[in-house]
Amino acid sequence: MREAIGIFDSGVGGLTVLKALRKRLPEQDYLYLGDTARLPYGSKSETTIRRYALNAAEHLFRNDIRLLVVACNTASAFALPALTEISPVPVIGVIEPGVRAALAGGARKVAVIGTEGTIRSGAYQKALHRAAPEVSVTAAPCPLFVPLAEEGWGDHPITDQIAEIYLRPLLDTGLEAIILGCTHYPLLRPSLARVAGPGVSLIDSATAVTDAVVQRFRGPSAGRGGVGQVAIHLTDASDRFRRIARAILGSDPEHLEVVDL
Ligand code: DGL
Secondary structure, X not given: OOOOEEEEEOOOOOHHHHHHHHHHOOOOOEEEEEOOOOOOOOOOOHHHHHHHHHHHHHHHHHOOOOEEEEOOHHHHHHHHHHHHHHOOOOEEOOHHHHHHHHHHOOOOEEEEEEOHHHHHHOHHHHHHHHHOXXXXXXXXXXXXXHHHHHOOOOOOHHHHHHHHHHHHHHHOOOOOEEEEEOOOHHHHHHHHHHHHOOOOEEEEHHHHHHXXXXXXXXXXXXXXXXXXXXXXXXXXXXXXXHHHHXXXXXXXXXXXXXXXX
């Protein structure tokens, strides 16, 4: 499939981005790569995350994509400059759009949650500080959230309890917004919203990056009408992936292929 929008994540999380993009730009073709054999990225070292991200992007370049969406915060945090340097096409990561979305809502006390890698990189904290030095920023890694999202427990008492433990210290500082700095986390929105309460906005990477793609990407086929195709490439196709993909996308993924990077 040539000229598709290429999207990659370590696993199912980036499907939240694919879903949001398809809704806004249904006429485009999409090639989604989930590096499911090497998931999780979030607990790995910087060097490994960068290597995996480059391998994933190179696979998409070989398939002649027209735009690269890095639908993984961990890969965006550690590898965006390296990806941009080697990419023959424009690259959009999730961090800057997430920061813009948080600040656009006027929040002055913002927390970022993400994988251990994303939080350790300081990428969100630095981007927020650069964009709005007056905004107070706290951050916390939430390593149990990815397995809970992959388990499909986005609306579950166990997730509420774990979220309470991770988020309570942040919430007690009088937060106005939490950036869900991991593309898996929107899958936990029901539990997270319950714990955060109505006064705290949850900023979703998927929506934020979709806005950035829609604004910045005006390909020749934009607005051509019709419905584009979606191909999913995985480095490991488990039943678990299919089950969660079905829950996120609302139907079985067509064109699913197992690939070796
Ligand atoms: N979805 C990835 C992210 O946005 C994290 C999942 C993982 O740890 O592999 O950071």
